[in-house]
Amino acid sequence: MVTRFRRYGQIADILIKYGFGIALEKMYPGTTPRSLFRRKKEPEIHLDEYERVRLALEELGPTFIKFGQMVSTRREMLPPELIEELLVLTDKVKPLPFAAVRGTIEEYCGPIGETFAFFEEVPAASASLSQVHRAMLKDGSVVAVKVQRPGIADIIDVDLKILNSLAERVEKNFPEYKIYNPTGIVREFSVQIQKELDFVIDGKNADHLREIVNEVPAVRVPRIHWEYSGKRLLVMEYISGVRIDDVDALRILGFDTKKIANRGIKSYIKQILKYGFFHADPHGGNLMVDMKGDLVFLDFGAIGILRPERRDALVTLLMGFLDNDLDEITASFRDLGVDIDDRIVDSFKDDTYTMLRQYSGYDIREFDLGNLMAQVPILLNRYHLTVPMSLMQALKVIIMVLDTGKKLDPGFHFSEEVGPYIAEIERQSFFSRRTMKNLAKDTFDIVEDFISLPHVINRALLKATDGSIKIEVVGTDISRLATSIDRASNNLLIGLVIAAIVIGSSLMLYLSEEPGGYSYNLAFFGYIMALVIGFVSIYLIWVLKD
Template identity: 45%
Template sequence: MFAGMRRYGQIADILVKHGFGIAVGELFPGLPHRLLSRGPDGREKGYSVYERIRCAIEELGPTYIKFGQIMSTRRELFPPEMIAELLRLQDQVPPLLFSEIRVILDESLPGWEEKFEYIDPLPVAAASLSQVHRGILSDGTVVAVKIQRPGIGEVIETDLLILTSLAERIERVFPDLRVFNPTGIVRDFSVQIRKELDFTRDGKNAERIRNNMSSIKGIRVPRIFWEVSSRRVLTMEFIDGVRIDDTESIRRMGLDSKDISEKGFAAYLNQIMVDGFFHGDPHPGNLLVMENGDLAFLDFGICMLLRPDRREIFIRLVHGLVTADVDISLQAFSDLGFSIPDEEQELFRDDLYLLLMDYSDYEVSQYDFSKVIIELSEMLRKYQVRVPGEFMRLMKVLGMVTEIALLLDPSFVFNRRVRPYLEEIMQEQYFSPDAIKKEIRTGISSLQALLRIPDQVNLALRRVGEGKIRVDIVADDIRRLQETIDRSTDRMTITLLISSIVIGSSLLIIASDTTIRYCGYIAFTGYAIAVIVGIYIISRAIRMARNSLHRRR
């Protein structure tokens, strides 16, 4: 409790120091006025409000830096100037002495000294949650050992409690901000950062992406050594390379940066749109180019999962945006759960139509998808649309990958590269064996429903005969009822016949790779028969409707 109160005081002091005393005073009206009257630090005179927000976040520590980095994906919530500052947040801190961090090794890996021949006391990288040391296992394998900072879990838990309290207080004090759902944002962030503290999950993510990427040439994901790993220590294969944004070093190694660009972009498209599980933090420090030209992925603390149904919707949305198809885009927005106020839906449709139409006349080489996303984000913010967090995180990943691709290959065009890929994926989705099996299951369910109709009709007639249902009918009603039943029975019989032909033909297509000859020809003959009979049923129904209308006249 005392630690929490002390932390509250530190946060208030930092915010006041950076010129946010008025906001602190409204959130905490009991604080003395003298504590709130201090202006921005002298070094920040002339800084914009967004620059001061960034400086305050960096001073508040790792929890708030991580929170700010995640908020940098929410372009629909904040103005572009603030997003630009949040993107500048640095998650770098001075490294701890090895004598301080070996406490975690002793607690998490008892007897670790027998399994390691050597661990370099100087870290190769240091961040707010952990630092990485180069090591050698007893069998001579060179590894990277990621070790969590002592006490960081307790610090983050305290900060999460304070963040939750602040979000609740903001919603009470500033009701207009409830539309942005501060408590929901903090709740999602709490789940995410707790996952990052579990290095076991980090390792499992790495293994999953390693398996998914195993068939793609030139992509490397480090192997995990579970026998020397735990919740707070992760030991993995050491990968040596240069940052992907170090174009000068890439050229010195004699590598083609355009090839690296293509390789990385294709890998991310495959992760997002095929696997549905992707590396969610593609900043240049997590992507290394090896001397042999392979691209290595590092740090899997942030990975994102897209269910197959959500993935299919997202693919449709991106396809709608890059082809400037308003109807597809709007339907995808709706399917993703975008919450647009009823009274503003038509205005939103108009603005989206204008946005996409502005880009529809561009040549492919002129089309800038990143600008579409920025303008779309500003439009969402204008209408205060509640957007699923996964959507904006996806957009951020695509944006970061596109920026890296452009850095390596200035001739890279997102639209030209992604459109054929999307069309190929969509074609595979609609005509894959799984899709056909799904349609067959749907057809069988429909047939079962149709087969239940006679029983339901008989049950209803039996109840009428038993007097359980009272109806008043006349002779004409009986005649029309009989005609209706006869027509329905005929149509149901023909419909069952067509459905059986379609299902049988589909099964033949699936079996076309077997030893049965001419399966494909038989299947397409069946489809042709079904189409002809279907046209006959439709024409007959139209003719009967016209005759019925003529009789009524």
């Protein structure tokens, strides 16, 4: 059992080893001399600063490795050189002996000899939180058994407390970093890693993702054997294959890497932009190609989620980049939760325009949105704009997937091959049931305002009669007032009729099962009627205004 005090000492030693003693002394006065007394070697200051950060995180263990991996999504905050180092963080560790995990396996599966036809005691893979064993159930199903490392939850709990203390002291002693909200980032990380420790959530994520990717041909997610799974153990279908980033092996096996790239990118675009539920850790170890050439997703602890309105805004943002529409890009960033102050908006648009100009004059085969998207975090960093975690997670995934796609198919061009696909998602989103429901709600609100208008007028008249409002009226004014009230009543009536038609059409569209049906077509006919009546009314009002 690692105590908090002992762990503080381990962390201090490692930070000093990699040349961060001055910062540590500022946050925890008196720590550095004690740690230097215990050390026999000079700090590793001959290495690059960002490389030292990565090496320190790796040596600090699973919690800090996972934290570095999560922070690598914050491209709008960190220098590109540090991001590159964080992206290569690895949490591969020496596997535990089988005796150490056997108890956890039998807790969920019962005696191994009774449940499994065979069980490989040497793990096929090992990571910081778990290790994976290959086995076969009595019914002949070959499975992967993912078992959590005993005691890892306690270690992470201690580390999270220390990490939160470090974040608080960073904000206190280095005020220039407070804008990046270190304590908020640690809170987000704490929630995320606690979810990764619960393998039930992992399995449920796999089930949900399977429903989504089934819409794309030749894409698979392993099936979960829930009868043997629980919070610290996950038994799933075993699928063998080749890592997606092992391009040479894929080509030797005769696979069409161009098709694999297109399939993978379209699958991710559908996950992110259509469903807002996406596999958020697309490195080579979590994506592979099986012997049939199908793309297989693995490891579902890290999942990104985008709310519907954020999803729609991200679609609009991507289309804004494709169309070089500065107003749409700026509005989309604001809809995504990026607080662009009015005082800097013109400068922000200027820099965005400059960024877009780098790609002007390119034909569609040369233009690459992936390279352009990689510049977005740099632009946001320049203005110290903080971005919601979910958005940066989505951007990171898009950039990583496009990078892998380019390795598989050097001639791949996002705008040409995926741009129309995004445009179709945007069209479907515009005519979705959710959009129609919002339209119906907004229409009801407008009608309520119309209905309340006579009451508002009546209250005004009552105030006039009791002397609260004094009006001087001459003879000609009475006539004009009568005419105005008459016209207002007619206009109000026409407005109510139009509103009723729009509400009825919206409800029919909302309740229709699919586009092209009788209710769907009738709803659009209603919209056209409302539009015609509206234009005719405006024309008559304009003609008769005198």
